[in-house]
Amino acid sequence: MPPPRALIALVVLLAAAAGAQAGSDVVTISGGLQELEALVKKHSFVVAEFYAPWCGHCKNLEPHWDKAATALKDHDPEIVLAKIDATAEENEDAKKRFGIGGFPTIKMFKGDIDRPAAYEGPRDEEGIIKYLKKQVLPAATKLDSLEAVEAAKKDAGNKSEPPPPLCVPAEALVLAYLDSDKGAQFEAFTEVAEALKNDIDFAYVHDAKLVKECDGCKSPFVIMYKQGESESPRYDDKFKVSPLRAWVSKASIPLVIRPSTPSGQKQLRKLGQAPRLVVAADKEAPELIEQLQKLSKSNDMPVVLATEQARRCSSLQPARKLLRLLDNYGLKLQCTCKNELLIEDPKKQAKYLKSGASPSDAPAFLKKFEAGKLEKWVKSEEPPADNDGPVRVLTAKTFDDEVFKSGKDTFIKFYAPWCGHCKNMQPAWEATGKELKVRALQTSTWVPDALSQIQKLGDEGVVIAQFDATANDAPANPKLSVRGFPTLYFVTAKGDVYTYDGDRSKKDLLKFIAYRRTTEAGKFKKADADKKADSDEDEKDEL
Numbered sequence: 001m002p003p004p005r006a007l008i009a010l011v012v013l014l015a016a017a018a019g020a021q022a023g024s025d026v027v028t029i030s031g032g033l034q035e036l037e038a039l040v041k042k043h044s045f046v047v048a049e050f051y052a053p054w055c056g057h058c059k060n061l062e063p064h065w066d067k068a069a070t071a072l073k074d075h076d077p078e079i080v081l082a083k084i085d086a087t088a089e090e091n092e093d094a095k096k097r098f099g100i101g102g103f104p105t106i107k108m109f110k111g112d113i114d115r116p117a118a119y120e121g122p123r124d125e126e127g128i129i130k131y132l133k134k135q136v137l138p139a140a141t142k143l144d145s146l147e148a149v150e151a152a153k154k155d156a157g158n159k160s161e162p163p164p165p166l167c168v169p170a171e172a173l174v175l176a177y178l179d180s181d182k183g184a185q186f187e188a189f190t191e192v193a194e195a196l197k198n199d200i201d202f203a204y205v206h207d208a209k210l211v212k213e214c215d216g217c218k219s220p221f222v223i224m225y226k227q228g229e230s231e232s233p234r235y236d237d238k239f240k241v242s243p244l245r246a247w248v249s250k251a252s253i254p255l256v257i258r259p260s261t262p263s264g265q266k267q268l269r270k271l272g273q274a275p276r277l278v279v280a281a282d283k284e285a286p287e288l289i290e291q292l293q294k295l296s297k298s299n300d301m302p303v304v305l306a307t308e309q310a311r312r313c314s315s316l317q318p319a320r321k322l323l324r325l326l327d328n329y330g331l332k333l334q335c336t337c338k339n340e341l342l343i344e345d346p347k348k349q350a351k352y353l354k355s356g357a358s359p360s361d362a363p364a365f366l367k368k369f370e371a372g373k374l375e376k377w378v379k380s381e382e383p384p385a386d387n388d389g390p391v392r393v394l395t396a397k398t399f400d401d402e403v404f405k406s407g408k409d410t411f412i413k414f415y416a417p418w419c420g421h422c423k424n425m426q427p428a429w430e431a432t433g434k435e436l437k438v439r440a441l442q443t444s445t446w447v448p449d450a451l452s453q454i455q456k457l458g459d460e461g462v463v464i465a466q467f468d469a470t471a472n473d474a475p476a477n478p479k480l481s482v483r484g485f486p487t488l489y490f491v492t493a494k495g496d497v498y499t500y501d502g503d504r505s506k507k508d509l510l511k512f513i514a515y516r517r518t519t520e521a522g523k524f525k526k527a528d529a530d531k532k533a534d535s536d537e538d539e540k541d542e543l
Contacts, residue, residue, distance in 0.1 A: 025069040027082040033094040033113075036084065040109040043080045045136050047108050047119060050086040050095065055103040061123050068128040077136040108135060120198065122262065131198065139193035140202040142181070149175070149203075149210050153225050156201045171263060172226045172252045176204040177211050179219035185239050189220070192245045199266065200252050224251050229293060255296035256289060256303045271302060273347040275369075277362065278304045280340040291359045299366050342377075343369050349476050353377040379473045390433030392465040396472035402465070403475075403491050409517045410491045411500075411509070413466045414474075419485040425504040432509045433464035461493075461519030492518045 029035050029048065040046050049065060051058035069081035086095040086103065094100075098107055098116060106119035121131030143149050156173035176189050181204075193202035208214045213232065214221050222235035222244070233251045237243045249270065257276075258264040277299075279292065284307055296303045341354040341362055352374040354365050368374050380396035387393055394402055394412065403410045413429055415422035436459040469482050479497040480489055488500040490512065498516055502508050 024066050025073045025081070026066055027080060029082055029084040029094070030088070030090060032091045033097055036082070036094050037113045039080070039082060040111065040113045043078055045078060045108070045110055045132075046080045046082060047106060047132060048082040048084055050084050050098070050100045050103065050105045050107070052087045052103045053085060054087075058104045061104055064123060064125040064128060067125040068132070071125070071129050072132065075133070075136075079132050079136060110135075134197050138190075139197040140176075140190050140204055143175075143203050143205050143210065144207075146210055149205065152201065152203050156225060156227060171200060172224050173201045173203065174222060174224050174248055174252075175211060176202075176223075177206075177208050177214050177217065177219055177221040178204050179206060181206070185220045188239055188241045188244060189222075191241050192248060195245060196248055196252075199263075200248065224248070226252070226254055228289070229255060231297075253302060255293040256305050258305055260306065268304065274302070275343060275345045275347075276302045276304050277366065278306070278340075278342040278344060279359070279362075280342075281305065281307050283307050288359060295359065295362050295366075299363075301366065341365055343374070350376045351379070351473070379471070381468065381471045390430050390437050390464065392433075392463050394465045394467045394472075396475075399467070399472075399475055402463075404495055406463070407493050407519075408460070409462045409493055409513075409519050411462060411464050411513060412489050412491065414469045414480075414482045414485065414487040414489070415466060416470045416485045417468065418470075422486045425486060428504055428506045428509065429464065429466070431506045432513075435506065435510060436460075436462055436464060436513075459521045461521060462513055462517055490516050492516065494518060 027039060029039070036048060049058075049061070051061075065081060065083065072079040072081065084091050084094055086100050086105075098105075107116040108119055109116055119131075121127060141152070143152060152175070153173055156171050174193070178186050178189065180186060186204075189202070189204065196202075205211060208217060208219075208221070211217075211221065211223065213223055213234070220239050224233050224235075226232070235244065235247050235251075237247060253267050253270055257267045257271075259268055277295070281288065284305070289305075292303045292305060339357055339359065341357045343352040343365070345351070352365075352369060354361060357365070365374075378396045381393075383395050383398050384393050391413075392402070403412070411432075413422070413425075469485070469487075474480070474482050477497070480491075490498045490500055492498075496518075500509075500512055502512060
């Protein structure tokens with residue numbers, strides 16, 4: 001009896017899948033830590049991807065990982081790409097050894113299983129290849145001809161990103177004229193190159209004629225070429241590692257940063273606490289870019305350009321990050337001829353906004369900022385007209401008055417509308433508010449006597465509140481740091497702040513309130529609260 005057609009088709013599909021797997025140049029690890037360690041000992045450079053079969057990002061990476069492995073299989077020095085199913089029981093020891101908690105996670109090994117390095121490069125075929133080659137080749141390349149120099153200038157940057165003007169790669173080439181490949185100056189240059197090679201290309205020449213800007217210059221001479229910018233900054237400080245590295249790091253940041261690209265996201269992080277001008281516009285144009293570059297250079301302030309056009313052209317992940325960034329700034333991308341100008345000063349936790357502006361308004365805007373004449377802008381919702389429900393809504397405009405000046409204890413939930421955990425705990429949060437509004441806290445043996453005086457009229461000394469951290473600027477108080485959602489803080493009438501990380505049931509929330517509260521249960525009288533606070537302070541002073 002011949003086998004059913006469906007069975008034949010299944011066998012053919014399985015055979016095809018096995019053939020595809022066998023034809024891959026990626027080494028599959030199925031023997032856990034022992035097999036991985038043997039591979040690392042055998043090859044000088046192994047790059048291992050820890051993945052989960054159900055992970056969408058892993059599936060997107062797979063074809064690029066396979067193609068990169070094929071392109072690099074004959075590379076000298078050798079580069080071996082591997083993959084490990086971190087959900088498989090046989091690989092559990094490898095997963096635990098390297099603390100794998102998310103997917104994909106990529107580790108790089110240079111002959112030592114105990115010294116892995118994190119892969120922080122691109123996840124497309126071309127980007128993977130370029131990044132991994134940088135790990136095994138000299139950090140600085142010697143160039144011997146004008147053609148080689150021009151090719152290096154052209155090659156600087158990630159070609160996998162869309163072409164100018166939408167998503168100009170922000171990688172740079174640092175070119176040095178050094179009359180010798182020995183001595184302190186050459187060692188300083190190569191040390192800086194080794195430290196920064198992942199983001200920037202480094203090259204050097206021994207013939208000054210190969211650098212057209214080096215007209216009559218003396219060794220050492222260093223210049224930087226950045227894609228999309230006509231001017232090339234030159235280094236003129238002491239030729240030592242620390243100042244040279246600092247200059248390269250700062251000078252490599254483009255005058256205009258595009259956060260819609262992976263490299264743009266990295267450059268934003270490099271800005272640290274430095275002030276920056278954010279421009280939200282409909283689309284890019286050569287004249288706009290030129291204007292913003294001049295503005296950035298003349299004011300020594302980076303410009304962050306976000307456009308609706310770039311959002312549409314970007315891949316999904318960068319587009320999401322761009323919108324999240326703008327949401328943080330309180331800006332929206334709209335198809336309009338008017339722009340939004342915003343100066344952010346992270347160090348002072350301050351923002352200054354000029355709506356409906358044009359780039360020509362920016363110089364005067366920046367001058368007022370430097371002179372300290374701008375009024376701080378706070379992203380805030382308008383307080384609701386009816387705010388007497390069981391959960392009080394706080395906004396950036398009302399936060400200080402309602403939390404630190406009300407004389408009440410306030411239990412606050414910082415949340416995001418899209419957060420699943422926030423949605424799950426909302427019924428318990430509202431039930432807690434209703435309990436205080438209507439029934440007051442129930443007496444229990446664990447409640448201190450001072451906190452167990454029940455008043456049937458309600459408990460007005462404690463406020464249950466919530467704060468949308470995506471629609472409002474977070475409070476400037478460092479004790480109220482919000483790094484995830486939901487975040488719960490209990491702020492007493494005296495201003496003391498306590499974090500809550502217990503169970504999110506109504507019962508446990510009420511227990512915590514009873515333990516931390518400083519106000520009396522029942523009808524609230526601010527005069528009594530102020531008197532109690534003064535009494536507490538007097539007692540504290542006497543101690």
